[in-house]
Amino acid sequence: xxxxxxxxxxxxxxxxxxxxxxxxxxxxxxxxxxxxxxxxxxxxxxxxxxxxxxxxxxxxxxxxxxxxxxxxxxxxxxxxxxxxxxxxxxxxxxxxxxxxxxxxxxxxxxxxxxxxxxxxxxxxxxxxxxxxxxxxxxxxxxxxxxxxxxxxxxxxxxxxxxxxxxxxxxxxxxxxxxxxxxxxxxxxxxxxxxxxxxxxxxxxxxxxxxxxxxxxxxxxxxxxxxxxxxxxxxxxxxxxxxxxxxxxxxxxxxxxxxxxxxxxxxxxxxxxxxxxxxxxxxxxxxxxxxxxxxxxxxxxxxxxxxxx
Amino acid sequence: xxxxxxxxxxxxxxxxxxxxxxxxxxxxxxxxxxxxxxxxxxxxxxxxxxxxxxxxxxxxxxxxxxxxxxxxxxxxxxxxxxxxxxxxxxxxxxxxxxxxxxxxxxxxxxxxxxxxxxxxxxxxxxxxxxxxxxxxxxxxxxxxxxxxxxxxxxxxxxxxxxxxxxxxxxxxxxxxxxxxxxxxxxxxxxxxxxxxxxxxxxxxxxxxxxxxxxxxxxxxxxxxxxxxxxxxxxxxxxxxxxxxxxxxxxxxxxxxxxxxxxxxxxxxxxxxxxxxxxxxxxxxxxxxxxxxxxxxxxxxxxxxxxxxxxxxxxxxxxxxxxxxxxxxxxxxxxxxxxxxxxxxxxxxxxxxxxxxxxxxxxxxxxxxxxxxxxxxxxxxxxxxxxxxxxxxxxxxxxxxxxxxxxxxxxxxxxxxxxxxxxxxxxxxx
Numbered sequence: 001x002x003x004x005x006x007x008x009x010x011x012x013x014x015x016x017x018x019x020x021x022x023x024x025x026x027x028x029x030x031x032x033x034x035x036x037x038x039x040x041x042x043x044x045x046x047x048x049x050x051x052x053x054x055x056x057x058x059x060x061x062x063x064x065x066x067x068x069x070x071x072x073x074x075x076x077x078x079x080x081x082x083x084x085x086x087x088x089x090x091x092x093x094x095x096x097x098x099x100x101x102x103x104x105x106x107x108x109x110x111x112x113x114x115x116x117x118x119x120x121x122x123x124x125x126x127x128x129x130x131x132x133x134x135x136x137x138x139x140x141x142x143x144x145x146x147x148x149x150x151x152x153x154x155x156x157x158x159x160x161x162x163x164x165x166x167x168x169x170x171x172x173x174x175x176x177x178x179x180x181x182x183x184x185x186x187x188x189x190x191x192x193x194x195x196x197x198x199x200x201x202x203x204x205x206x207x208x209x210x211x212x213x214x215x216x217x218x219x220x221x222x223x224x225x226x227x228x229x230x231x232x233x234x235x236x237x238x239x240x241x242x243x244x245x246x247x248x249x250x251x252x253x254x255x256x257x258x259x260x261x262x263x264x265x266x267x268x269x270x271x272x273x274x275x276x277x278x279x280x281x282x283x284x285x286x287x288x289x290x291x292x293x294x295x296x297x298x299x300x301x302x303x304x305x306x307x308x
Numbered sequence: 309x310x311x312x313x314x315x316x317x318x319x320x321x322x323x324x325x326x327x328x329x330x331x332x333x334x335x336x337x338x339x340x341x342x343x344x345x346x347x348x349x350x351x352x353x354x355x356x357x358x359x360x361x362x363x364x365x366x367x368x369x370x371x372x373x374x375x376x377x378x379x380x381x382x383x384x385x386x387x388x389x390x391x392x393x394x395x396x397x398x399x400x401x402x403x404x405x406x407x408x409x410x411x412x413x414x415x416x417x418x419x420x421x422x423x424x425x426x427x428x429x430x431x432x433x434x435x436x437x438x439x440x441x442x443x444x445x446x447x448x449x450x451x452x453x454x455x456x457x458x459x460x461x462x463x464x465x466x467x468x469x470x471x472x473x474x475x476x477x478x479x480x481x482x483x484x485x486x487x488x489x490x491x492x493x494x495x496x497x498x499x500x501x502x503x504x505x506x507x508x509x510x511x512x513x514x515x516x517x518x519x520x521x522x523x524x525x526x527x528x529x530x531x532x533x534x535x536x537x538x539x540x541x542x543x544x545x546x547x548x549x550x551x552x553x554x555x556x557x558x559x560x561x562x563x564x565x566x567x568x569x570x571x572x573x574x575x576x577x578x579x580x581x582x583x584x585x586x587x588x589x590x591x592x593x594x595x596x597x598x599x600x601x602x603x604x605x606x607x608x609x610x611x612x613x614x615x616x617x618x619x620x621x622x623x624x625x626x627x628x629x630x631x632x633x634x635x636x637x638x639x640x641x642x643x644x645x646x647x648x649x650x651x652x653x654x655x656x657x658x659x660x661x662x663x664x665x666x667x668x669x670x671x672x673x674x675x676x677x678x679x680x681x682x683x684x685x686x687x688x689x690x691x692x693x694x695x696x697x698x699x700x701x702x703x704x705x706x707x708x709x710x711x712x713x714x715x716x717x718x719x720x721x722x723x724x725x726x727x728x729x730x731x732x733x734x735x736x737x
Contacts, residue, residue: 004625004659005638007724009710010652011312011464011631012660017668017717115666115718201671249670254684256675303680305702306539307552 017114020249021074023199027190028081028244034186035179038143039089043179047084049093053100054080054121061109075114079103082122082244085180086237086284087129089141095133099125119291120251123284130284140176151176154235155280158227170234177236184234191243200247203256204263208242209233211267219275226275237283238270245283251291258294258301266290309532309540310676310711312464312632314503319590319597320467324475327616328400332375332605333385333643334360335395339439341367344431346396352379356407357581360396363428369441370431374583374603375400376407386642388628388635395643398605409578414486423490423576430575431582431646436536436565437629439647442572445564448557452491454546457484457498459507459566460529460536463630466650468586469566471599473500473507476570481511481520483573488522491562496524497545503531533632534709538563540678552705567649587644591653593623602644608651609640623653632710665718673712673722679705683712683722690725695732703729 035043058076062069083103087096103125111117130137140151153176154165169175173183181187194200212232219226232238246252246263253259266286273282337343344361348354354373361371377400387393428443436458457480461469473480488496500508512526527545529535539550541563548559556563564572567585574580583604589611590597595618600611608626611617627634628642628651644651673683685701703726712722 001622001639003623003636003638005636006625006659007721007727008627008629008634008636008708009632009714009723010625010627010634010636010654010659012714012719013717015717016662016719017665020668020670020717113666115668201675249668254669254671254674254682256671259671302701303674303677303682305552305681305705306543306679307549307554307705308702 017075018073020199021078023197024078024194024244025074025081027194027199028078028085028180030186030189031085031180031183031240032081034173034183035085035089038174038182039141039179040146042089042141042146045093046087046089046091046096046179047081049096050084050087050100051077051080053097054083054104057101057104058109061105062113065109067113070114073114076104079108079121079125083125085240086122086126086178088137088139089179090139091136095129095136099129102128115250117250118294119288120245120248123245123288126284127288142176143174143182153177153280155274158231158235159274159280162225164227164231165235167230167234170231181237181240184239187239187243191239194243194247200243201256201259203259204246204252205242207260207263208238208246208267211264212238212271213267215268215271219271232271232274236281241266241270241283241287245287251294253294253297253301255298255301255303257303258297261301262290262294262297309530309535309678310715311531312533312714314531315464315590316467316470316503319465319588319599320470322467322471322597322599324471324586324599324601326601327606327611327614328375328406329603329606329610330400330614331380331607331610332398332400332603333395333607334371334374334398334605335385335387335390335393335643335645336361336371337387337390337393338371338604338645338647339369339433339441341365341369341441343394344368344371346382346394348379348382348396350379350381353377354379354398357583359581367441367444369433370429370581371396372431372581372583373398374605377401386639388637388642388645388648395605409574409580411577412579414577420490420492423486426575427572429581430571432568432571432575433582433646434565435567435571435585435646435649437633437647437649439645442564442568445557445562446487446490448562450557450560452493452557452560452562454495454497454561455484455487455491455493456541456545456561456563457496457524457566457569458536458538458541458563459498459500459504460541461504462501462531462533462535462537463632463634463649464533465590465652466588466630467590468588468599468649470504470507472566472570472586473504474510477510477514478518479573480566480570481514481524482577483569483571484524485520485522486572486576487562487564487569493562496522497527498524499527499529499536499541499545501529501531501535533711534678534707537678537707537709539707552702582646585644585646585648587648588650589617589653590650591623592658593619593621593653593655595620604644604646606644607641608637608644612640619653621655624656625654625659627652627654632714633708660719662719664720667718667720670717672715672717676711676715678709678711679707681706683726686729687720687722687725690729695729695736698729698733704733706730
């Protein structure tokens, strides 16, 4: 009888990293479908190119680093899908592909691969593109019509023209905007799935939504022209950021308190950028900025050990 | 706290069966502290319950013969936690009737000190797993006002404590009475997880219909792991926090496992020393799981040789204790100790063989640590050999419950890293 000798515990949870990543992909299906409904073939192509781009880049890097391939762990797919959903629907596919290469290469593998990166890879990809192709990255498409005509996003309309998009449209998503960010409804469905299945912790999303709400609330009391709480929650990238970006395990704090604070500060910072910044939207920069503070937040929010 | 799959059935429904082994290998160290000093030699004839190892230091416990027979040898033998340790080998002399113990009334005039002395002479140690000599716990330097009887049995698979609560309810409560008498404490809680409804009902029934000379309350705990861990149990029931490195008495609490309490009953009411205990045998490789009342020193292999237990299929892993904190064995020639609550026989499907992956810093280990530690940091620091920094994260506070490794999606053997860290820190100190 050959018996296996190992250190306890001998019983482990059934899920693993791969399962978690594919669950995120599943949670991203509602916003992906919403994108396909609104932007038709543009959405399909953009998603396909980004997912292909991130996976190919990851495979190539792992090949040259002589590391085992890990396509099935789904993490590159999550990055590709997230990247597609935060890009303008009509972005040239070559540009999108470039973004996905940068996301994995610079955002993830240069740091040492899965678990080692400081910044959210999808956001790194987008930040690179917005610096390289500012016009392309702010050219929005009217849903359904697929007019290549440039139209303004609700946040740009609010900031520069003082025009408010009606809440039902912001909620359902038939508005110009990043591919998967327009429908708050679809993102909430996916996000609640993620939290309900305990794939993501609720603290960072809640912190971010509270952060946005608090500042938006104060600002709207001071001046209704600043936009209501719901307007700010549903417009732009808040929902996608709250449910799918600040919940990224690798780039968010490991402590419960830390996760809430991290989310809250991002929410506040988004509103600061929206109100006082030169840009109409600030979700990407806020998250990337706060990503850099995660080690510090971890240290400052170290759990109080039992009996200490 | 964590909800882990409990796998308590069907063994929880199996009545306790007794079996007396032909040959026993009784280690002289079955407890925390100095090993007992052997007081018998090869060839000695022994009575059942006769002292074979005496208390050798302040922290130590006596060991008794678990079989009427002859000392065949005193030799180094397999030990589940110490690998190899001296053991007294006793071959039973068949035919002869074994000594039996009659219930006698607990003398009213028995003083606290003499009761504690009986416990000491009976070789009673914490039977929940730690094996701390009980008589030391019963003479705390500080007054105890809360007694908690631990019937949580939070480890998956195990059902020995549950069966004890069901089948020896009255004896158990008499044992509680002895403890109350020794400690003269005001509050008594019997802590049971809510997945043991029958035990809760039975104990409630007994304390309500019969006078045991004390008032106790059954405290129903949520079934989660590690609900029965001493410090967590104390906190959940009394909201008192045992300081790091401290013992329960420092907050005026004493915790005793139900099996230990039952042993105290037997020692005081029957005059019977601790030489047998109830052990759960379970796992998918057994034809039929069982709760057996076994003599200390019984080899697991003998149970199969004698047909008491049968394999349905070859096990891939044999665990002494529960699956969360138990020790895996390399063969079946290991003796049952006073602290052995179960032996599990797992096959390929039951055991997780997924390789260790990279940490994605998800923080599940942090969220589920009952000691509020940050296990992911232990792994990082051990990998970087930054031993000094490990102290700052209180690695020594870790109770090795296994929650972190259980929830880790990357299947990182965190307890392994923690053991390395603790050993290294000890060697540096």
